[in-house]
Amino acid sequence: MGVKGEGQGSVILTQLEWLVNWGRKSSMWPLGFGLACCALEMIATAGGSRFDIARFGMEVFRPSPRQADLMIVAGTVSKKMLPAVLRLYEQMADPKWVIAMGACASTGGVFDTYAVVQGIDRYLPVDVYIPGCPPRPEALLHGILRLHDMVQKGIARGASLRG
Amino acid sequence: MSEEPKAVEKLQEKFPEAVKEVGEFRGQSWVVVPREDLLKVCEFLRDDPDLNFDFLSFVCGVDYFPREPRFEVVYQLYSTKTHSRFRLKTRVSSQDATVPSVTSIWPTADWHERETFDLMGINFQGHPDLRRILLPADWVGHPLRKDYPLRGPESIS
Ligand code: SF4
Numbered sequence: 196m197g198v199k200g201e202g203q204g205s206v207i208l209t210q211l212e213w214l215v216n217w218g219r220k221s222s223m224w225p226l227g228f229g230l231a232c233c234a235l236e237m238i239a240t241a242g243g244s245r246f247d248i249a250r251f252g253m254e255v256f257r258p259s260p261r262q263a264d265l266m267i268v269a270g271t272v273s274k275k276m277l278p279a280v281l282r283l284y285e286q287m288a289d290p291k292w293v294i295a296m297g298a299c300a301s302t303g304g305v306f307d308t309y310a311v312v313q314g315i316d317r318y319l320p321v322d323v324y325i326p327g328c329p330p331r332p333e334a335l336l337h338g339i340l341r342l343h344d345m346v347q348k349g350i351a352r353g354a355s356l357r358g
Numbered sequence: 359m360s361e362e363p364k365a366v367e368k369l370q371e372k373f374p375e376a377v378k379e380v381g382e383f384r385g386q387s388w389v390v391v392p393r394e395d396l397l398k399v400c401e402f403l404r405d406d407p408d409l410n411f412d413f414l415s416f417v418c419g420v421d422y423f424p425r426e427p428r429f430e431v432v433y434q435l436y437s438t439k440t441h442s443r444f445r446l447k448t449r450v451s452s453q454d455a456t457v458p459s460v461t462s463i464w465p466t467a468d469w470h471e472r473e474t475f476d477l478m479g480i481n482f483q484g485h486p487d488l489r490r491i492l493l494p495a496d497w498v499g500h501p502l503r504k505d506y507p508l509r510g511p512e513s514i515s
Contacts, residue, residue, distance in 0.1 A: 275494045309501050309510030310493070 212349065219264070219290065220252075220346040223339075226263035226283065227256030231270030233297035233329040240332035251339060260286035265342075267335075268319070271299040272312040284319055292351055294338055295321045298328045322352045365409050365444050373399060388445040393457045396448050400463045403435060403444065411435035411444055414464035417471055419478035423504035428452040431480060433460065450480070459485040477502040 229237055240246045241256050248254060257263040260283045272280055284293070295315050298304035301324045303313035315321060322345060325338040345351040366387050370377050376395035381388050391399050403411045415434040422428055427449040435444045448457055459482035460467045471482040472491040479500030482488055490497060499511055 275492075308508060309506070 213347075216347050216349055220343040222252045223265045223292070223343070223346070224255050224257050224263050225253060225265040225267050226260055226287065227258050228283065229269045230272060230276060230280075231299060233269040233299065236329045236332055237267055237269040237296060237335060240335045243332075246332040246336065248336065248339075251336070251343070253339070260284075261288060263287055264291045265294065265339075266291065266319070267294045267296050268300040268315045268321075269296040271304065271306055272315050273310050274312060275310070277312055277318065280315070281318060292322045292342060292346070293319045294323045294325060294335075294342060296325045296335060296338070297330055298326065301326070304328060320352045365403070365411075365442075368406065368409065369399065369402070372402060386443065386445060388447055390447045390449060393448045393450060396446075397458050397460065397463070399446065400433070400460050403446070404463055409444075410437045410439045413438055414460070414466050414470070415443070417460070417467055417474055419474040419480050419502070421478060421502065421504045423452075426451055429455050429478065429480060431457050431474065455479060456481040456483055458483050459488075461485055476500070479503060 225241070227241075229235070241248050241253075253265075264287060266284055266287065268280065284291070293315070295301045299306060299311070300315050301321075303311050305328070307313070312318070316324075323338045323342045325334055327334050330338070342351060366377075366380055366389060369389055370380070373391070373395060376391045376399060377389055378392070379390035381390075403409050413436040415436050417434075418432050420430040420432060422430065429450045429452065431448050431450065433446040435446065436442075437444075450457055457480060459471055461471065461482075462484070468486070469491060471480075471485055472488060474480050475482060475485075475488055476490040476492050476497075477500055489495070493501070499506055501510075
């Protein structure tokens with residue numbers, strides 16, 4: 196919210212910001228794409244009634260980056276795949292957030308080799324890191340809820356980068 | 359997996375000067391031929407009515423760094439008629455890591471040879487389209503070579 200208020204007005208603006216953030220966190224739509232084994236846990240989280248991500252306003256995994264505002268980097272990012280991942284990120288509309296899911300997306304994981312990006316945070320502003328190889332759906336849900344908290348408080352990195 | 363010992367005997371009989379080295383490992387025999395004779399040996403193995411190795415399972419490269427000749431190219435053959443398998447090898451040095459392409463004999467060799475070129479740096483002469491197949495097109499070096507740094511060339515500095 197780039198509008199500056201004075202006196203009483205700022206109170207209203209703060210509350211408006213709260214409302215906007217509440218809207219953003221309550222209907223955050225992830226981009227439906229996966230890169231390696233972690234993606235299967237993400238699919239289980241998203242598609243199954245057992246874990247049911249719809250409880251958090253996220254049931255729609257968008258197939259198009261234009262309609263998504265959360266990128267879950269789920270899996271190993273190879274150097275060959277990196278340009279495609281970055282392009283998807285750039286195609287997403289602001290504000291947008293990034294979760295690095297699993298050891299590979301966070302640090303390269305066990306693949307300390309010539310072909311694998313050693314952590315997607317070298318290229319994208321990551322808001323939440325989820326440890327695990329792979330993280331269980333509960334861990335992914337926990338990470339997403341942490342991100343919701345951060346968005347609600349206005350401290351998520353992806354949004355703050357753009358003011 | 360049935361093995362055809364007669365393939366080795368037939369090769370020895372037909373190409374006595376080419377079959378230099380014959381070996382066996384766990385009931386599977388292999389033969390090393392010089393690369394100059396590779397194409398005619400392959401053609402014979404495919405066309406001989408008894409052997410009939412009409413399917414090339416895979417081509418791969420092996421790096422025996424620092425031994426010379428450093429590289430070995432391995433051809434694993436299979437016959438859909440007799441259900442037997444056969445392994446053919448040829449050796450090349452690091453100065454001249456070039457072998458003739460067998461795409462004219464088994465078209466499936468196309469992608470296998472591209473992979474071996476991409477990762478091991480073996481040149482296949484006569485290949486119709488010898489480009490990288492797994493790594494990005496602008497990649498430098500051949501990662502499956504034993505002297506390639508594990509984290510890539512940029513890691514040494
Ligand atoms: S962190 Fe583990 S499960 Fe996830 S993509 Fe890497 S290897 Fe696969």
